[in-house]
Amino acid sequence: MIPNDFQYVRANSVKDAVSLLDKHGENAKVLAGGHSLIPAMKLRLNAPATLIDVSNIGDLTKIGVNGNKLQIGALATHRSVETSDVVKKNCSVLSEAAAHIGDAQVRNRGTIGGNLAHADPASDYPALVLALDAELEVEGKSGKRTIAADDFFEGLFETALESDEIIANINFPTLGKGTGAAYEKFPHPASRFAVVGVAAMLTLDKKGTCTSARIGVTGAAPWAFRATDVEDVLTGKPLDEKAISDATAKVGDPADMLSDATASPEFRAHLCSVMARRALMKAMERAK
Ligand SMILES: Cc1cc2nc3c(=O)[nH]c(=O)nc-3n(C[C@H](O)[C@H](O)[C@H](O)COP(=O)(O)OP(=O)(O)OC[C@H]3O[C@@H](n4cnc5c(N)ncnc54)[C@H](O)[C@@H]3O)c2cc1C
Structure with missing residues (x-):
């Protein structure tokens, strides 16, 4: 239950995280809530040489509405999705689902972006992003791009993310009358x-x-x-x-x-x- 040695660095912005990912190469991993990555490291299923802690990037915790899109920052915790009035008003199924993730500790630390990036076959959000036709805004050294949820999951714990990319936001439709x-x-x-x-x-x-x-x-x-x-x-x-x-x-x-x-x-x-x-x-x- 002791992970391999690793170097720890902290990113203060998305730009900073992307340049650290580029600098440290494929052996670096982003650390968000740590509720999937740290257990995997302790079991030595994962042994990144460098951890890039993004949990300080306040911009990525924001939840808001932009036109007909509900935008949830990748670092929004399950608890904040569960309790957000904006989510409840515009896409309440997400707060209902978040309320049933793990236990209180997991909901307080785990993030929606980490959950999707990890692509655990038993995670809840993957079903939701597919059904809700969500889009993931990601950023890497070649710039920003948007990935449709339909194109995101590629295998067991495998996604369309490149090794230098991080998820910044997830966009969901606001659910109107008739839906x-x-x-x-x-x-x-x-x-x-x-x-x-x-x-x-x-x-x-x-x-x-x-x-x-x-x-x-x-x-x-x-x-x-x-x-x-x-x-x-x-x-x-x-x-x-x-x-x-x-x-x-x-x-x-x-x-x-x-x-x-x-x-x-x-x-x-x-x-x-x-x-x-x-x-x-x-x-x-x-x-x-
Ligand atoms: C006891 C327990 C019970 C759980 N129960 C459930 C459950 O019922 N339902 C459920 O869905 N999940 C459950 N989980 C998983 C939990 O939701 C995790 O928090 C989540 O899967 C990962 O989010 P994290 O922020 O902790 O990510 P981390 O562990 O920090 O990272 C996970 C992976 O995602 C990558 N990553 C993280 N953030 C980003 C980002 N913004 N961009 C790119 N890559 C990123 C990391 O590099 C790493 O590879 C449970 C976990 C535990 C320990």
Whole structure:
């Protein structure tokens, strides 16, 4: 439980963090809340030569609305997402989900940016950014770019981030009339990580027909994915309980699912259907 030796440096701005990442190369890692990186270092699953502490960059803790976007700084803690009135007003599903991450210590230290960059297959936010069609603003030595959540997760603990890039902000849509979103998870009984978590965002027209459906699934497979088959079945249909139950009878294939001491692939596939049905039902009620 003792990490390898490492050098510690502190960044005071995003620009500073990017230049330190560039200077220290691929063996450097950004340190935010430390709730995933430090345990991994203690288990020697990760052995960065340099830690670049970004937790001092106040600009990255901000939460605000910019036009029709809810912008959350990468260093916003789970607790601040949970309690923010701006988040509750504009995209309340995020504060509901944040309230069920880990325990109080994890929520007080862990950050939304660290959670996404780590890309743990059992983390909650990956399902939410996929369902909510979020965008990640990142900054590296070649400048700023925006990555759609759909393009961000590339594998088990793997993302589209380059080694010199950091996440600065995450942009979510502000949810207006006719659109509803919900997140349902089956938590691990000890850690509260998602054995399976499903986020859904639905838009309905005045007659109750679904004009858009997005579903993000976490915990089930090596990385979070969208249940596009279910989205396609629902889009264009009048929605009710039966339509949702029929569409969610099968969400993903057990052959693609994780297997561990907590849940078999078959159980995970079953949980995907149950959590998807619950999330979609709640999203439908909220969209009405
Ligand atoms: C006991 C326990 C229970 C937990 N339960 C849950 C749970 O129920 N649900 C859940 O979703 N998560 C859970 N977590 C994980 C927790 O949410 C972590 O805080 C989060 O995954 C990582 O955020 P962090 O700020 O601690 O990142 P760190 O540990 O500091 O960093 C994690 C990784 O992200 C990189 N990184 C951090 N910030 C940035 C950035 N801005 N740009 C680029 N790279 C960055 C780091 O270099 C590192 O590779 C749990 C953790 C613990 C210890």
